[in-house]
Amino acid sequence: MQSREAIMTALFALVSGSTSFVTASRRLRLWGDVSAGEKPAIFQYEKDDEYKGADRHLPPTVTMNVDLYVYTAPGMDSGITPISILNPLLDAIDAALAPSRVTGRQTLGGLVSHCWIDGKIMKDPGDIDGDGVALIPIKILATV
Numbered sequence: 129m130q131s132r133e134a135i136m137t138a139l140f141a142l143v144s145g146s147t148s149f150v151t152a153s154r155r156l157r158l159w160g161d162v163s164a165g166e167k168p169a170i171f172q173y174e175k176d177d178e179y180k181g182a183d184r185h186l187p188p189t190v191t192m193n194v195d196l197y198v199y200t201a202p203g204m205d206s207g208i209t210p211i212s213i214l215n216p217l218l219d220a221i222d223a224a225l226a227p228s229r230v231t232g233r234q235t236l237g238g239l240v241s242h243c244w245i246d247g248k249i250m251k252d253p254g255d256i257d258g259d260g261v262a263l264i265p266i267k268i269l270a271t272v
Contacts, residue, residue, distance in 0.1 A: 129190065129272045130239045136194070138236040139243060139268065140172050143196060147220035156197060159261050164201035168217055171197040179272070189241070192268040196221065200260035202253065210253035214260045218249065221264060240270040 136154065144152035151162065151169035162169050175193040198217050202210035225245060227233050233242045246267040254260035 129270045132192070135192070135236060135239050135268060135270065136172070136174060138239050139194065139266070142224050142236065143172070143221050144170055146224035147217055149217075159197075159199045159259055162199050164203070167199050167201040168213075169197075169199040170217075170221075171199075173197060188272040190270050190272055192270065194266040194268065196262075196264040196266060198262040198264065200254060202258060202260055204258045210255050210258075210260050211251070214251060214253050214262055218251075218262055218264070221245075225266075236268070240268050242269045243267070 140152070140154050147168075149168050149170045151166040152171075153169075154172045154174075156171045156173040173195045175195060177193070178191045179188050180191070181188040198214070198221070200210070200213045200217065202208050202213045222245070225234050225243060227244075228235070234244060235241065236243050244267055245264055247265040249265070250263040252261050
C-alpha cells in the first residue's frame with residue numbers, strides 16, 4: 129500500500145483543486161470559525177480505516193473513510209437561492225472524483241484501487257442562517 133500521507137495528499141489536491149475554493153485545508157474547522165470572506169471552503173477530515181481479508185490468507189485491503197466539509201456563505205439576501213451556490217461546488221467535486229473512462233475507477237493517480245463518494249451527502253444550503261454546509265462521505269480502497 130502507498131503511504132496514507134501520499135493517498136490523503138492526492139485526494140486533497142484533487143478535491144481542493146476541483147473549483148475555486150477560497151479556503152482549503154486538511155485541518156477541520158467548524159463552520160462558525162470560518163468567516164464569510166474565507167468561503168467557499170473545503171476541509172478534509174480523515175476518520176477510520178477498516179482492514180479485511182488478512183484472515184483468509186489473501187492480501188488484506190484497507191478501506192479509508194474521509195469526510196469532506198464544504199462551507200458556503202450565501203447570506204440572507206432574499207434574491208439569492210442558497211442551494212444554487214452549494215450545488216456547483218458539489219458538482220465540481222463529483223467531476224473530480226469521477227471514475228476514469230478507461231479503468232472505470234478513480235485511483236488517485238494509481239495510488240489506490242478506488243476512491244469514491246459513498247453514502248448520503250448531508251446538505252444545509254443556508255436558507256435559515258446564511259451559512260451553507262455539505263458533508264460528503266468518501267471511501268478509499270487500497271491493498272496492503
